Amino acid sequence: MSGAVLVLEVALGAAAAAAGGLAPRNIRVRVAAALTAAACVAAIVVAVDVLGSGHPVAVRTAEILPLTGAGLVLGQLGAVLVSVTAVVAIAVCVYWPGYAHHGLSSRAASCVVPVFVTSMLVVLEAGDTVTFLVAWELMALSSLLLVLVDQDRREETRSAGQWYAVMTHAGAASIVLAMVLVSAHAGGHSFAAIRSQAGHLPGGVRDVALVLALVGFGSKAGVVPLHVWLPKAHPEAPSPVSALMSGAMVNLGIYGILLVGDRLLGGGPSWWWTAVVALGVVSALYGALQASAASDLKRLLAYSTTDNMGLVLVAVGVSGLLADGRHQTLGALAMVAALLLVVNHALFKASLFLSVGSIQAATGTRELDRLGGLVRRMPVTTAVFVVAALAVAALPPLNGFVGEWLLFQSLLHGLEVSGAVVGVVVSVAVAALALTGGLTVVAFVKAIGVGLLGRPRSPGAEAAREVPHGMQIGAGLLAALCMVLGVAPMLVVPYLERAAATVVAGGRSSVLRGGIELELSGLHGVLAPAWTAVGLALVAGVAVGTRDLVRRRPKRRVAEGWACGRELLTPRMQYTAASFAEPLERVFDDVLRPDRDVTVSHVAESRFFVERVAYRSSVGDVVERVAYRPAIRAVRWWGSRARALQNGSVHRYLGYGLVALLVVLVVLA
Amino acid sequence: MSRSGYVAMLDLGAGVVLVCAVVTLWRRSLAAIIRVLALQGVALGGVALVLGLRQHDGALVVVSFVVVAEKGAAIPAVLMRVVPRGPTSRELSPLVNVPASLVAAGALTLLAFAVSGPVVALVPTATGRLVPLGLATVLIGVLAMAIRKKAVSQIVGLLLVDNGIALVAFLATGGFPLVVELGASLDVLLVVVVLRVLGSEIRSRYGVLDLDELQELHD
Structure with missing residues (x-):
C-alpha cells in the first residue's frame, strides 16, 4: 500500500508542476500550491508508516530512467527528513498564494516550485545512485531557476544566481564522482548492493569518496568555506523559495554526508x-x-x-x-x-x-x-x-x-x-x-x-x-x-x-526514556521541558501581574523621557543594527575585517565648520575575499590567455580538429 | 568472378579512392578537383558493387548505384555551378604549399596504416586489410579542410571525409543497411546544397569566396 502512496506522491508532484505551467493565470498558483501540498501529505503518510513499522518501503520501475530504471527505497533516516521537508513545504504552500504577487506568480515559478519540492522528496527516497543523482540535479537546477525567476531585473540577483550555479554544479560534480567511484568498485548501483560490498572496498577509494562527498554535500549544506553562495542566493530568492532552500534543501547536504559516510561506507x-x-x-x-x-x-x-x-x-x-x-x-x-x-x-x-x-x-x-x-x-x-x-x-x-x-x-x-x-x-x-x-x-x-x-x-x-x-x-x-x-x-x-x-x-x-521528562538512561541527565514551560509561564504571569499591580497605583506621573535636552525624539536617535554590532565587530576585527569609511565634508566658507559626516560600514565575507576572489581572478586571467586560441580563422579551428583527431588515433592505437 | 579477380577489383577501387584524395591536394584548379571527386565517387560505388555482387546482396547493389548517382554525378554537378569562371577558380595560395601538403598526406596515410590495427583485427574477411585506405582518406579530407582557403575546397574536404567513412563502412561491415545509406546520402546532399547557397551568398556579399576574408567578422 505504502509503495502506491509513494508513487502517488511523485505523480501529484508532477501534476502540480503541469498545473502550474498550464492553468490559467488567476488560479495557477493556488492549484499548484494545493497539489504540491497534497503530494507532501502523501509523503508524510508514507514516512509515518515507515517510522511506525520500522520497515522500509521500496518501489522500482524500469520505465522512467533508461538502462538502470528508477528505484525508490524509503528508510527510517529518509523518512525523518521527508517528514520535515514535507511539513516545511506544506507551510510554504499555505503561504505562497498570499505572497505570489510579490514575485512568485509567473507561469515558470508555478511550474518549478512543485518540481523543486518533489525532487527534494525523491532525493531522500532514492534507493540507488542513478535515481539519487538525477533527483539531485533536478533539485539543483529547479532551485537555481527559482532564485532567478521573476527577479531578473536586479544585478545582485543575477550575480547571486551565478555564484549559486557554480557552487551547486561544482558540488554536484563532486557528488557524482564520489557515487560513481563507490558504485564502480562495489559492482552495483543500488544503495543496498554498495552497502553489502562496503567492507571490501580498497582504503584509498573509501578515503577519496569520503572527501568528495564531504565537499559536494558540504557545499549544499553551506559549510565554511563552501558557504559563499548561501548569503547571496538565500537573500535574493523570493522568500518562500528561501524558506524551502534554507529549511529543507540544506538538510539534504547533511543527509548526503550521512548516506555516504554511514549508510554506504559503514562509517569512516x-x-x-x-x-x-x-x-x-x-x-x-x-x-x-x-x-x-x-x-x-x-x-x-x-x-x-x-x-x-x-x-x-x-x-x-x-x-x-x-x-x-x-x-x-x-x-x-x-x-x-x-x-x-x-x-x-x-x-x-x-x-x-x-x-x-x-x-x-x-x-x-x-x-x-x-x-x-x-x-x-x-x-x-x-x-x-x-x-x-x-x-x-x-x-x-x-x-x-x-x-x-x-x-x-x-x-x-x-x-x-x-x-x-x-x-x-x-x-x-x-x-x-x-x-x-x-x-x-x-x-x-x-x-x-x-x-x-x-x-x-x-x-x-x-x-x-x-x-x-x-x-x-x-x-x-x-x-x-x-x-x-x-x-x-x-x-x-x-x-x-x-x-x-x-x-x-x-x-x-x-538511550532516551520518559514521557513528559526526557531522561538519558544509563547516563546522568534529565530534562523536563513541559515543567520548564509551566515554570516559565508562572514566572511570566507573576511578572505581568506585579506590573499591573504597580501600574494600578494612583500616583502616576506622565513626563517626557530624557532626550539629551531635546524635546523631540526622532527615529534616527535609535540604536541601529550597525551600532549594535559595532562592539562585536571591534572584538572580532581580524575575522570580520569590516570596511569602514568616514567622509567629512566641510562648509564651503570655512574648513572649521563641518557640514556633514557620512559613516559607512559594511562587512563582506572574508572567506570570499581571501579564497574565492583570487581564484576567480586566476580563472579570468587563464580565460583571457585562452582567447588567443580563438582568432576567428576557420582554418585554425579545423586544424585543431585535425590535431585532436590524430592525437586520439595515436592514443587509442 | 574468381576470387583473385574479386580481390584485385577491390584493391583497385579502394586504391583509386585514396589516390583521388591525394590528387585533390595536388590540383589547384577547382574544376579539376571536382572532377577528381566525381571519379572518387564512382570508384566508391564500384567497391560497393563488387562487394554486393560477391556477397549476392541485392540491397548493396542498389546502394552502389545510389552512391554513383549521388557522389559521382549529383554532388559534382551542384559544386560545378558554384565554381566561377576565371582566375578566382584556382586555389592560388593554400595555407600549406602543394609539395608540403602531399608530404603531409603521405605521413597521414602511414599513420592510418599504423593506427588501424585494432579495426583490421575486428574484420574477419580479407577486405579488412583495406580499411587503412578509408581512414587515410578521412584524414586527408580533414587536412584539406584545414589548409585550403576556398569554400569549395572546404566542401570537397568534407566530402572526402564522408567518402572515407563510407569506404571503411563498406569494407568493414559489408555496407550500411539500405535505409541508413540513403539517409546519410541525403544528409550529405543537403549539406552540399546548403553550402552552395551559403557560398553564393558569401560571394555576392563580399565579392570573394575566400574564407580567410571572413576572419574580420570575428568579435
Missing part, C-alpha cells in the same frame, strides 16, 4: 569524523559571527543557517567518533541530537524566512536599519518571528533548547570517554559551541530589537500593514510546531532514535 576512519567536527565548529562560529554583524535580515538568516548546519555537523562527527571507539550508546545519542537539530532548524528557519517575506512584502525592504516599529503594525508576524527567533537562540521552552541540550549532553558525556582524539575534539567543540550560542543570541536580539521594536525608521516601515491570513498561517504553523516540540519533544524523539539506530552501527535504541 576517525580522521574523517574529526574533519567533519572541525568543519562544523568553523561553520558554526563563522556563521554566528557573520550573522551578528549582518544588517540585511535575510543575509542574517542565511548566515545563521551556516551556523546551525555547523552544529549539526559537530553532532554528526562526534557521533561517528564515539561510535568508532565502541561507544555506540553515546554515538546514537549524538546522532539523535543531530537529527533533532535538523528538524528544529527546518521548522524555525523556514518560519523566519516566511516572516521576513511578510515583512518585506509589507515594508518593501529587508534592511534592518529601515525597519522598526512593526510590533504595533504587524503583531501576528512579529509574534511568529519572535517565537522562531527565540527557538534559534535556543531558549526554553522552545525546540531549539531541547536540541542544543541533547547536543551538549552528548558532548559532555563524550568528554568522559578515554582517548586523546575524542577528548581534544570534544572539548574544543564544547568551547566553540558555547561561544556560538552567545553570538546567535546577539544576532537575534539585534534582529528583534532593531527590526521589529522601536519606531519605524523609514516611510515603508511606517506604512506597513499586516499581511493576508494565508501568509500569517503559513509562517505561524511552523512557529507553533516549534513550541509543541519545545514542550513535548518526546512526540518525535522515539522516531529519531530509531532512525539514528539505523545510521550508527550497533547503536542501541533506548
Whole structure:
C-alpha cells in the first residue's frame, strides 16, 4: 500500500508542476500550491508508516530512467527528513498564494516550485545512485531557476544566481564522482548492493569518496568555506523559495554526508569524523559571527543557517567518533541530537524566512536599519518571528533548547570517554559551541530589537500593514510546531532514535526514556521541558501581574523621557543594527575585517565648520575575499590567455580538429 | 568472378579512392578537383558493387548505384555551378604549399596504416586489410579542410571525409543497411546544397569566396 502512496506522491508532484505551467493565470498558483501540498501529505503518510513499522518501503520501475530504471527505497533516516521537508513545504504552500504577487506568480515559478519540492522528496527516497543523482540535479537546477525567476531585473540577483550555479554544479560534480567511484568498485548501483560490498572496498577509494562527498554535500549544506553562495542566493530568492532552500534543501547536504559516510561506507576512519567536527565548529562560529554583524535580515538568516548546519555537523562527527571507539550508546545519542537539530532548524528557519517575506512584502525592504516599529503594525508576524527567533537562540521552552541540550549532553558525556582524539575534539567543540550560542543570541536580539521594536525608521516601515491570513498561517504553523516540540519533544524523539539506530552501527535504541521528562538512561541527565514551560509561564504571569499591580497605583506621573535636552525624539536617535554590532565587530576585527569609511565634508566658507559626516560600514565575507576572489581572478586571467586560441580563422579551428583527431588515433592505437 | 579477380577489383577501387584524395591536394584548379571527386565517387560505388555482387546482396547493389548517382554525378554537378569562371577558380595560395601538403598526406596515410590495427583485427574477411585506405582518406579530407582557403575546397574536404567513412563502412561491415545509406546520402546532399547557397551568398556579399576574408567578422 505504502509503495502506491509513494508513487502517488511523485505523480501529484508532477501534476502540480503541469498545473502550474498550464492553468490559467488567476488560479495557477493556488492549484499548484494545493497539489504540491497534497503530494507532501502523501509523503508524510508514507514516512509515518515507515517510522511506525520500522520497515522500509521500496518501489522500482524500469520505465522512467533508461538502462538502470528508477528505484525508490524509503528508510527510517529518509523518512525523518521527508517528514520535515514535507511539513516545511506544506507551510510554504499555505503561504505562497498570499505572497505570489510579490514575485512568485509567473507561469515558470508555478511550474518549478512543485518540481523543486518533489525532487527534494525523491532525493531522500532514492534507493540507488542513478535515481539519487538525477533527483539531485533536478533539485539543483529547479532551485537555481527559482532564485532567478521573476527577479531578473536586479544585478545582485543575477550575480547571486551565478555564484549559486557554480557552487551547486561544482558540488554536484563532486557528488557524482564520489557515487560513481563507490558504485564502480562495489559492482552495483543500488544503495543496498554498495552497502553489502562496503567492507571490501580498497582504503584509498573509501578515503577519496569520503572527501568528495564531504565537499559536494558540504557545499549544499553551506559549510565554511563552501558557504559563499548561501548569503547571496538565500537573500535574493523570493522568500518562500528561501524558506524551502534554507529549511529543507540544506538538510539534504547533511543527509548526503550521512548516506555516504554511514549508510554506504559503514562509517569512516576517525580522521574523517574529526574533519567533519572541525568543519562544523568553523561553520558554526563563522556563521554566528557573520550573522551578528549582518544588517540585511535575510543575509542574517542565511548566515545563521551556516551556523546551525555547523552544529549539526559537530553532532554528526562526534557521533561517528564515539561510535568508532565502541561507544555506540553515546554515538546514537549524538546522532539523535543531530537529527533533532535538523528538524528544529527546518521548522524555525523556514518560519523566519516566511516572516521576513511578510515583512518585506509589507515594508518593501529587508534592511534592518529601515525597519522598526512593526510590533504595533504587524503583531501576528512579529509574534511568529519572535517565537522562531527565540527557538534559534535556543531558549526554553522552545525546540531549539531541547536540541542544543541533547547536543551538549552528548558532548559532555563524550568528554568522559578515554582517548586523546575524542577528548581534544570534544572539548574544543564544547568551547566553540558555547561561544556560538552567545553570538546567535546577539544576532537575534539585534534582529528583534532593531527590526521589529522601536519606531519605524523609514516611510515603508511606517506604512506597513499586516499581511493576508494565508501568509500569517503559513509562517505561524511552523512557529507553533516549534513550541509543541519545545514542550513535548518526546512526540518525535522515539522516531529519531530509531532512525539514528539505523545510521550508527550497533547503536542501541533506548538511550532516551520518559514521557513528559526526557531522561538519558544509563547516563546522568534529565530534562523536563513541559515543567520548564509551566515554570516559565508562572514566572511570566507573576511578572505581568506585579506590573499591573504597580501600574494600578494612583500616583502616576506622565513626563517626557530624557532626550539629551531635546524635546523631540526622532527615529534616527535609535540604536541601529550597525551600532549594535559595532562592539562585536571591534572584538572580532581580524575575522570580520569590516570596511569602514568616514567622509567629512566641510562648509564651503570655512574648513572649521563641518557640514556633514557620512559613516559607512559594511562587512563582506572574508572567506570570499581571501579564497574565492583570487581564484576567480586566476580563472579570468587563464580565460583571457585562452582567447588567443580563438582568432576567428576557420582554418585554425579545423586544424585543431585535425590535431585532436590524430592525437586520439595515436592514443587509442 | 574468381576470387583473385574479386580481390584485385577491390584493391583497385579502394586504391583509386585514396589516390583521388591525394590528387585533390595536388590540383589547384577547382574544376579539376571536382572532377577528381566525381571519379572518387564512382570508384566508391564500384567497391560497393563488387562487394554486393560477391556477397549476392541485392540491397548493396542498389546502394552502389545510389552512391554513383549521388557522389559521382549529383554532388559534382551542384559544386560545378558554384565554381566561377576565371582566375578566382584556382586555389592560388593554400595555407600549406602543394609539395608540403602531399608530404603531409603521405605521413597521414602511414599513420592510418599504423593506427588501424585494432579495426583490421575486428574484420574477419580479407577486405579488412583495406580499411587503412578509408581512414587515410578521412584524414586527408580533414587536412584539406584545414589548409585550403576556398569554400569549395572546404566542401570537397568534407566530402572526402564522408567518402572515407563510407569506404571503411563498406569494407568493414559489408555496407550500411539500405535505409541508413540513403539517409546519410541525403544528409550529405543537403549539406552540399546548403553550402552552395551559403557560398553564393558569401560571394555576392563580399565579392570573394575566400574564407580567410571572413576572419574580420570575428568579435
